[in-house]
Amino acid sequence: AQSVTQPDIHITVSEGASLELRCNYSYGATPYLFWYVQSPGQGLQLLLKYFSGDTLVQGIKGFEAEFKRSQSSFNLRKPSVHWSDAAEYFCAVVPDNYGQNFVFGPGTRLSVLP
Amino acid sequence: EAGVAQSPRYKIIEKRQSVAFWCNPISGHATLYWYQQILGQGPKLLIQFQNNGVVDDSQLPKDRFSAERLKGVDSTLKIQPAKLEDSAVYLCASSFVYEQFFGPGTRLTVL
Numbered sequence: 001a002q003s004v005t006q007p008d009i010h011i012t013v014s015e016g017a018s019l020e021l022r023c024n025y026s027y028g029a030t031p032y033l034f035w036y037v038q039s040p041g042q043g044l045q046l047l048l049k050y051f052s053g054d055t056l057v058q059g060i061k062g063f064e065a066e067f068k069r070s071q072s073s074f075n076l077r078k079p080s081v082h083w084s085d086a087a088e089y090f091c092a093v094v095p096d097n098y099g100q101n102f103v104f105g106p107g108t109r110l111s112v113l114p
Numbered sequence: 115e116a117g118v119a120q121s122p123r124y125k126i127i128e129k130r131q132s133v134a135f136w137c138n139p140i141s142g143h144a145t146l147y148w149y150q151q152i153l154g155q156g157p158k159l160l161i162q163f164q165n166n167g168v169v170d171d172s173q174l175p176k177d178r179f180s181a182e183r184l185k186g187v188d189s190t191l192k193i194q195p196a197k198l199e200d201s202a203v204y205l206c207a208s209s210f211v212y213e214q215f216f217g218p219g220t221r222l223t224v225l
Contacts, residue, residue: 004156032212034214036216041218042218042219043118043205043207043216043217043218043219044157044205044207044214044216045216046213046214046215049212049213051212090156090157092156094212100145100162100169100209100212101159101162101169101170102147102159102214103159104149104156104157104158105156106154106155106156107154107155107156
């Protein structure tokens with residue numbers, strides 16, 4: 001079945017440590033790819049997006065993500081996590097690249113230890 | 115630039131009651147979405163509008179949920195009658211060229 005998966009439900013890292021959140025998708029063509037962040041009680045905010053071209057994309061708040069076609073993955077990374085990064089992170093895809101139908105993964109909750 | 119506005123922010127009702135949510139998208143955004151986000155899950159699309167026409171409502175429980183976007187601007191989502199499993203956050207988003215902007219959501223609790 002076509003889907004977006006985020007294998008890690010909850011990740012805990014220490015402040016200053018590096019971070020990688022995983023996202024995999026199962027669509028035939030390369031979809032448009034997105035990462036969103038949701039702080040408690042807030043709506044979702046776009047961190048970064050990939051449509052085509054350079055497979056390493058930079059986003060806001062020091063985040064980056066790398067698209068790997070061979071692995072159908074779009075993992076989110078940050079070299080040094082800050083306490084304010086604690087939130088829920090969602091990977092999303094637009095499968096058909098024509099419509100604007102966004103499909104979201106289940107999310108990964110990030111906790112940051114002081 | 116004003117963001118996506120939603121109201122109310124919180125709503126508590128009893129099962130079998132009716133409830134309505136309102137969304138005002140960012141000016142100029144033709145596409146408007148309603149999502150249901152159950153605790154611990156990602157947002158699930160309920161309905162997508164392009165201007166005042168429906169693009170996708172395949173996951174909208176049409177026996178109890180309805181939505182409209184008159185004049186292609188603001189939108190209303192209604193649940194009638196509500197069930198316990200409708201307890202969730204209802205997110206509205208609007209988009210321009212594949213970039214979605216989300217409102218703060220309405221947290222619905224059905225008792």
